[in-house]
Amino acid sequence: MRSGVWHIGTITGIPVKVHISFVLVFLIFAFPNIGLDEFWRLFLWDSLFVLLLFSCVLLHEFGHALTARRYGVGTREIVLLPIGGLAMLEHLPEKPVQELVIALAGPAVNFVIALVLSAYFLFYPVDQLIAYANRFGPAPIFAHPLLIIPVLMLTNLMLGVFNLIPAFPMDGGRVLRALLAIRVGRVNATRIATGLGQIFAAGFVALAFYTSSVLVGIIGLFIFFAARRELKVVRTTDFLKSTSFSQIAHLPPLIVLYEEQTVSDAAEAMLQGQDWPILVQDGQGSPAGVIEPVQLQPEMVQSNPEAPVRSLMNTQFAVLNESVPLQAAIDSGARLLLVLHKSDHSPICVLNRASLTRLIAESSNA
Ligand SMILES: [Zn+2]
Numbered sequence: 489m490r491s492g493v494w495h496i497g498t499i500t501g502i503p504v505k506v507h508i509s510f511v512l513v514f515l516i517f518a519f520p521n522i523g524l525d526e527f528w529r530l531f532l533w534d535s536l537f538v539l540l541l542f543s544c545v546l547l548h549e550f551g552h553a554l555t556a557r558r559y560g561v562g563t564r565e566i567v568l569l570p571i572g573g574l575a576m577l578e579h580l581p582e583k584p585v586q587e588l589v590i591a592l593a594g595p596a597v598n599f600v601i602a603l604v605l606s607a608y609f610l611f612y613p614v615d616q617l618i619a620y621a622n623r624f625g626p627a628p629i630f631a632h633p634l635l636i637i638p639v640l641m642l643t644n645l646m647l648g649v650f651n652l653i654p655a656f657p658m659d660g661g662r663v664l665r666a667l668l669a670i671r672v673g674r675v676n677a678t679r680i681a682t683g684l685g686q687i688f689a690a691g692f693v694a695l696a697f698y699t700s701s702v703l704v705g706i707i708g709l710f711i712f713f714a715a716r717r718e719l720k721v722v723r724t725t726d727f728l729k730s731t732s733f734s735q736i737a738h739l740p741p742l743i744v745l746y747e748e749q750t751v752s753d754a755a756e757a758m759l760q761g762q763d764w765p766i767l768v769q770d771g772q773g774s775p776a777g778v779i780e781p782v783q784l785q786p787e788m789v790q791s792n793p794e795a796p797v798r799s800l801m802n803t804q805f806a807v808l809n810e811s812v813p814l815q816a817a818i819d820s821g822a823r824l825l826l827v828l829h830k831s832d833h834s835p836i837c838v839l840n841r842a843s844l845t846r847l848i849a850e851s852s853n854a
Contacts, residue, residue: 493567502553503565504546513538513570533636540640542568544601548647549573551597552590552659559586571707580722584669584677591662598648605641612638655688656681657714678722685715727852728818733810733827736851739837740764745797747776752793754800755784765838767826768801777801778824780840810836817844 492508517534521527545568552575553563564576575594581587609617617638652660661681668677692708695701733739743757743766757766763781770776779801806822811830817839825839839847 499550500554502550502563504568505565506568507570509570510542510568513542533633537636537639540636541643542573544598544640544644544647545573547601548594548597548651549575551593552577555590555593556581559583559590561586561590571703571710580674580725584666584674587669588663588666591659591666594659595648595651598644598651602641602644602648605637605644608637608641653688654681654684655711655715656685657718658685658711661685661715675722675726678719682715682719686712689715724848724852725815728815728848729813731851732813733808733817733836734830736847738850739827740839740843740847742767742835742837744769744835745779747771747796747798747801749797750793751784751789751795751797751800754779754797755789755793758784764843765824765840766797767835767838768797775805775807775826775835777803778805778826778838778840780824805838809833814848 493505494508495503495505497504514535517538518527518531521530521534524530546566549566549568553566556563556575556577559581561581562578564578567574567576577590581590612634617634620634651658652663654660654664656662656665656678661684664684665674665677665681668680671677672680689708689712692704692711696705696708741762741764743760743764745754745757745766745768747768747770754766758764758779758781765781766779767775768777768779777798779797783800802824804822805824805826806817806820807826807828808817808820809830810827817825823841825844827836827839828834829836
């Protein structure tokens with residue numbers, strides 16, 4: 489079990505996981521029945537309802553995931569939380585129209601389930617069920633076998649409608665973002681959709697205080713933070729795709745040593761170079777290796793200060809031209825990176841994973 493998530497199986501190649509807090513749902517349902525003679529009978533019916541409901545939520549998420557697959561977008565995993573499910577897509581589809589269809593597929597599943605379940609009324613007319621429910625009293629609504637299907641049908645209708653509220657990151661927010669993206673581009677569309685999402689989130693939190701509903705409050709906070717995160721992700725992705733190394737004003741300084749120089753030279757150079765990686769060149773002046781800051785711990789430098797840097801350097805590094813987008817550096821998967829000038833191919837800077845992340849964070853916030 490990783491970070492409170494329980495892997496319950498893999499369906500059509502997609503891992504399905506349940507968050508441990510899901511147990512709370514059963515407890516919330518069971519709580520009002522504590523002390524009743526029929527506790528265990530009610531508990532079983534409540535639990536059956538919860539399982540059926542979350543099977544519907546799971547089908548909703550598979551609606552997203554399998555539609556995304558048609559557009560070549562994989563799903564890393566599906567996670568069930570007490571407030572609903574999440575299909576973690578590997579990335580956004582290229583075209584806004586594809587995002588639109590993927591977003592609509594989830595609620596569509598709930599509407600189809602509701603439609604299928606409505607066949608139940610052919611066997612049990614609505615007025616007969618209402619009379620039954622009245623006789624039975626409103627409290628243990630799931631406790632009678634006759635009512636579990638109609639309640640499930642109504643819940644699916646509500647889920648479909650609720651998910652279409654245009655509050656990003658809910659499906660309705662994604663629909664809105666996709667529609668806006670066709671006209672104003674993805675970053676601006678996300679800015680508008682997540683802004684609206686945060687207004688809805690504030691509304692949910694206010695409603696939570698007004699109705700003393702913890703669940704509504706949690707949903708509000710979830711929407712608020714998820715909207716903020718999405719905006720950041722989309723902004724960063726856009727920045728990485730549209731910005732090349734040559735467009736960055738403050739690339740790290742290039743610090744160069746020769747193979748014959750010593751570990752103590754490297755330590756000194758790194759101090760002056762503010763902790764960026766160092767390029768090591770051979771006798772002909774060609775790049776031969778890279779030394780990272782973590783390799784120059786004080787104890788290491790003190791114990792063998794006269795060792796040649798050659799003995800320390802990493803010789804595996806990717807070479808990129810400064811005119812390629814930053815995304816190419818990430819896609820290369822390389823841990824160490826040498827960036828070259830676009831015309832004369834002379835070295836400009838050396839990066840490792842940590843320094844690349846630092847560079848991106850500094851530049852994308854500028
Ligand atoms: Zn959905």
